[in-house]
Amino acid sequence: MQISIGRRALVAGAAVAFALAALPALAQNDKPLRVILPVGTGSGVDAIMRAMGPAFSKALGQPVVIENLPGAGGITGTQAIIKAAPDGLTLGVVSNNHAVNPSIYKKMPYDSLADITPITVGGATPFVLVANAHRVPAKSVKDFVALLKSKPDAYSYASSGNGTILHLAAAMVLDEAGAKALHVPYKGVGPMVTDLVGGQVDFGVVAVPSAAPHIKSGALRPLGVTGKERVAALPDVPTVAEQGLPGVDVAGWFALVGPARLPPELVKRFYNAFVAAANTPEVKQAMEKQVTILNPMTPEASAQFFRTEQERYARIVKRANVTME
Known part of the structure; x- marks a missing residue:
């Protein structure tokens, strides 16, 4: 998934702030804006x-x-988003599973493309392939792949649940490497990381903020960042792609969306406000602490991104043979 750390969107902050100031009638609304998150409290999004x-x-x-x-x-919260009136009083924030779900659920209560209005894919939190430092001797992706191939099905990998983005990210690595391992799904990131650190499972793909303290302690060994670029939080860790698996490109993105038929003037208003917020010092500082890269896409680019991601994950799900009822 290509979300670069480019500066152009963020440099536009001053111009956006000026544009908002020039449109006070459009920018002011006494009624609160409801922003629905189809995820629990404490999650990355x-x-x-x-x-x-x-x-x-x-x-x-x-x-x-x-x-x-x-x-x-994520289906429960997303249903609430798409059922809302397109009056600019209800928006939502969706993430990778919005593009994954149509491929893993046999029946979906909505069309993930037609029933939303993309406003901006706001950014992403990078993932890293990690291994238990005591159970997996490999120190690079090349050595890791060789190890898996030398002992087929001898190693296991953890995920935050069957069909989750962390499951598919690890499946993407294995598919690209032409290797196999036993999948062990957990109910959430917390139990997954706990057992990775404890050695009950051997490896997995984890968001950098969740993995960082355990990498620092030496319990987990970082093998490669799964995006196209290295990340500042792990400057010495190369990407999986640059280590010989160029097809591995996945991170935890999030997007601001509205219900279908949200008027273009409201889409523009919300996009401009998001970009302006992303440029504030306090938000930049918070995102740096959370190891999240903000690079807001335009509404048009976001709509294309949704289509491309859904098609891409459909291929990954098929190869990984993931299904849900």
């Missing part, structure tokens, strides 16, 4: 949006109320 909330509210000139509606892999 939740932390990102709560950190951005005050600046986003200020840029809009409107109160912002964040509401968590987790369940069914």
Whole structure:
């Protein structure tokens, strides 16, 4: 997944702020904006949006109320987003599973492309392939792949659940490497990381913020970042792609969306406010601490990104033979 760390979108902050100031009638609204998150409190997307909330509210000139509606892999909250009136009073923030779900669930209660209005793919949190330092002797992706191939099915990998993005990210690595390992799904990232550190499972793909303290302690060994670029938080860790698996490109992205038929003037207003918020010093500082890279895509680029991601994950799901009821 290519989300570069380019500067152009963020440099535009001053111009966006000027444009918002020039349109006070459009930017002011006494009614609160409801932002639905189809994830639980404490998740990565939740932390990102709560950190951005005050600046986003200020840029809009409107109160912002964040509401968590987790369940069914994001489907519960997303249903609430798409059922909302396209009046600019309800938006939502979706992530990778929005593009994954159509391929792993036999029946979906909505069309993940037609029933939303993309506003911006706001950015991403990088992932890293890690191994238990005591159970896996490999210190590079090349050595890791050779080890897996020398002992087929001898090693296991953890995920935050069957069909989750961390499952598919690890499956992508294995598919690209032409290797196999036993999948051990957990109910969430916390139990997954606990057992990775404890050695109950051998390796997995984890968001950098979740892995960082255990990498620092020496319990987990980082083998490669799974995006196209290295990350500042792990400057000495090369990407998986540059180590011989160029098809591995995945990170935890998030996107601001509205219900279908959201008027273009409102899409523009929300996009401009998001970019303005992303440029504030307090949001930049918070994102740096959370190891999240903000690089807001335009609404048009975001719509294309959604289509491309859904097609890409459909191929990965098929190869990994993942299904859910």
